[in-house]
Amino acid sequence: MSASVSVLVLSSLLAAAPSDAAAADPDLVDVSEADEEPDEYGPFFEDEAPSDLEYLGRARPGRLPVLSLGEGAFCFVEGTYCKASMILSADIGAGIRAPASDEGPDVPYAQFTFRGGVVIRPSMIRPRKRKAWGSWGIGVVSSWSKGTGAVSFGTDGDLDDAKSTDDTTVFRVGAINQMWLSKRNHAAHLDFTLGGARSDVLTSGVTLWGTHAEVGMGFGGWGGLFLSGDFLDRDTRVVLGFRGHGIAAGPIVAMALAGLAAGGAL
Amino acid sequence: MNLSLILTTGLLALQPTAEPEIQRPSGSTAAPAEDPAPAEDAAPQEAAPAEDAAPQEASPAEDVVAPAEAPAELAPAPAEPEPVAAEPVPLATPARDGERYVVSAGAGGPPFYDEADTAALRARHGIDVEPLERTEGPRWRCLIADPACGRSFEVNALAAYTYRGRQGRVDGMGEDPRWSSGRAQYDFWMNLPVMTEIAGDKLFSRMTLGPKGGLIFSDGGSTWGNLGMAFRYWMGRGRWAPTIEFSSALTFKIGERELKDVGEPKWKMTRGPLGFTADVGIGLGGFGAIVLGGQYDSPLAREEIPDEYRTSAGGAFFIGFRGNILWGGPAAAAVATHAITQRSVDTP
Numbered sequence: 001m002s003a004s005v006s007v008l009v010l011s012s013l014l015a016a017a018p019s020d021a022a023a024a025d026p027d028l029v030d031v032s033e034a035d036e037e038p039d040e041y042g043p044f045f046e047d048e049a050p051s052d053l054e055y056l057g058r059a060r061p062g063r064l065p066v067l068s069l070g071e072g073a074f075c076f077v078e079g080t081y082c083k084a085s086m087i088l089s090a091d092i093g094a095g096i097r098a099p100a101s102d103e104g105p106d107v108p109y110a111q112f113t114f115r116g117g118v119v120i121r122p123s124m125i126r127p128r129k130r131k132a133w134g135s136w137g138i139g140v141v142s143s144w145s146k147g148t149g150a151v152s153f154g155t156d157g158d159l160d161d162a163k164s165t166d167d168t169t170v171f172r173v174g175a176i177n178q179m180w181l182s183k184r185n186h187a188a189h190l191d192f193t194l195g196g197a198r199s200d201v202l203t204s205g206v207t208l209w210g211t212h213a214e215v216g217m218g219f220g221g222w223g224g225l226f227l228s229g230d231f232l233d234r235d236t237r238v239v240l241g242f243r244g245h246g247i248a249a250g251p252i253v254a255m256a257l258a259g260l261a262a263g264g265a266l
Numbered sequence: 267m268n269l270s271l272i273l274t275t276g277l278l279a280l281q282p283t284a285e286p287e288i289q290r291p292s293g294s295t296a297a298p299a300e301d302p303a304p305a306e307d308a309a310p311q312e313a314a315p316a317e318d319a320a321p322q323e324a325s326p327a328e329d330v331v332a333p334a335e336a337p338a339e340l341a342p343a344p345a346e347p348e349p350v351a352a353e354p355v356p357l358a359t360p361a362r363d364g365e366r367y368v369v370s371a372g373a374g375g376p377p378f379y380d381e382a383d384t385a386a387l388r389a390r391h392g393i394d395v396e397p398l399e400r401t402e403g404p405r406w407r408c409l410i411a412d413p414a415c416g417r418s419f420e421v422n423a424l425a426a427y428t429y430r431g432r433q434g435r436v437d438g439m440g441e442d443p444r445w446s447s448g449r450a451q452y453d454f455w456m457n458l459p460v461m462t463e464i465a466g467d468k469l470f471s472r473m474t475l476g477p478k479g480g481l482i483f484s485d486g487g488s489t490w491g492n493l494g495m496a497f498r499y500w501m502g503r504g505r506w507a508p509t510i511e512f513s514s515a516l517t518f519k520i521g522e523r524e525l526k527d528v529g530e531p532k533w534k535m536t537r538g539p540l541g542f543t544a545d546v547g548i549g550l551g552g553f554g555a556i557v558l559g560g561q562y563d564s565p566l567a568r569e570e571i572p573d574e575y576r577t578s579a580g581g582a583f584f585i586g587f588r589g590n591i592l593w594g595g596p597a598a599a600a601v602a603t604h605a606i607t608q609r610s611v612d613t614p
Contacts, residue, residue: 094518242479263608
């Protein structure tokens with residue numbers, strides 16, 4: 001009988017002993033951390049494979065995008081983890097100016113362009129997703145170009161009566177769609193732009209609206225290559241060009257103007 | 267007896283006995299370190315073997331407090347194996363030429379290979395005995411080219427002496443002039459590593475290749491755009507490692523100073539067909555390179571082009587210095603070359 005009492009006392013005391021071992025167990029994971037798990041899968045949504053190797057110059061993990069505000073909420077240079085970005089670039093390009101066959105000969109065409117705009121990444125705008133990433137970007141861009149002039153036939157296609165212009169000014173506005181191809185720094189992305197172009201048409205002296213289309217490939221926001229076309233009434237221009245961000249293009253333009261001015265060419 | 271049992275039970279119950287320790291595959295030491303009173307755990311730890319041994323030697327019908335009465339009697343004697351002295355065992359296997367196998371003489375534990383063996387292993391696999399470890403990072407967040415960078419971007423300026431020429435026309439009109447001039451070129455390079463090497467846990471770019479583009483200036487207000495590819499081979503891992511550079515690009519005329527209008531020699535847009543330029547350079551780190559190159563301008567001479575809009579073929583060879591504008595000097599040299607060329611060279 002006494003043994004049974006002692007057993008009961010012992011059992012009750014042992015049961016009443018506080019146990020916080022479960023709370024201190026490091027293997028247990030807070031359920032709230034599951035919020036950080038991605039909810040999309042596929043090659044564009046998986047993280048980069050971890051590597052033991054890295055460049056000394058590699059940006060530290062968690063470092064904010066270059067020239068950004070609000071932890072990537074807005075970037076002055078497009079970046080992989082920027083939710084919204086400013087576009088500011090300059091480019092040069094060359095191609096061909098192809099009038100309608102009865103309007104004039106195909107002639108080489110070259111231009112330089114200044115471009116600006118804004119791009120957002122809709123799928124990255126999720127407040128509780130700190131490391132959210134999305135491949136799609138959409139925005140508005142506008143550009144101004146100065147290109148080489150046109151050559152057109154005279155009346156009845158007479159070469160002796162050919163006319164020409166010194167240069168061509170083009171203003172464009174359009175919608176840009178981006179597809180980012182990876183999550184690495186300065187990731188490559190494809191840009192598709194469709195909009196309108198307002199420009200002089202050949203040697204007519206008339207300014208008209210036409211269609212502007214462009215496909216490009218960029219590396220982060222620093223620059224890239226593009227193929228662009230302006231399609232106006234009987235006046236088509238197709239250009240292959242190279243584009244650089246304003247931070248890189250600005251000094252080039254400044255040095256070029258300084259050299260021209262100092263040399264008396266302006 | 268009952269009183270002693272109750273007292274013993276109470277004392278045991280008051281002990282800060284934790285739950286039975288969960289056996290884990292890895293012996294983590296984090297949990298014991300967080301224990302606020304490790305000294306008080308001495309008693310339970312000493313008693314633990316007795317409790318563990320009780321179910322083995324006592325029958326299940328016995329009182330559960332029985333192990334506490336005789337912990338010393340039931341405590342299992344430690345049966346640690348006697349350390350066996352390692353005796354040297356001579357190997358009868360003959361060593362082949364160039365290889366050394368040294369068996370420990372039993373004097374101690376590992377390592378069983380000495381420095382000579384390690385050196386032989388390194389030599390066999392071509393591993394540097396003292397690898398050149400680099401710890402300092404690149405400058406300006408890789409805006410100055412560096413083998414320690416992955417993808418990087420830079421703006422280069424070239425100042426060069428140029429020997430230009432222009433081909434005459436087949437109809438006998440015009441001459442075949444050649445003249446000395448200058449060349450200023452400003453390019454934006456995008457360097458993408460296409461071949462890397464590994465040193466320790468660090469990656470270094472051995473070869474970079476990427477798109478580039480920019481503007482070229484010479485006398486007479488001649489202005490070309492160019493877009494192409496830039497290649498750089500690093501012959502080292504340091505900031506000032508020697509480099510071999512090669513670039514080629516399509517060139518196209520953008521403008522020049524109108525020579526026909528003598529009264530108003532202003533710069534204006536000028537068309538021209540695609541040509542190309544290429545150069546090779548020997549450089550020093552991301553500072554700059556001595557560059558030797560050439561350029562060719564295609565003629566615009568199709569039949570349907572009126573004569574007044576046709577152009578002749580031309581070209582140039584140049585030698586100069588190309589460097590990153592962040593150093594200041596290369597940029598100043600290029601601007602000065604540009605200006606001097608405009609003022610001092612009479613374009614034929």
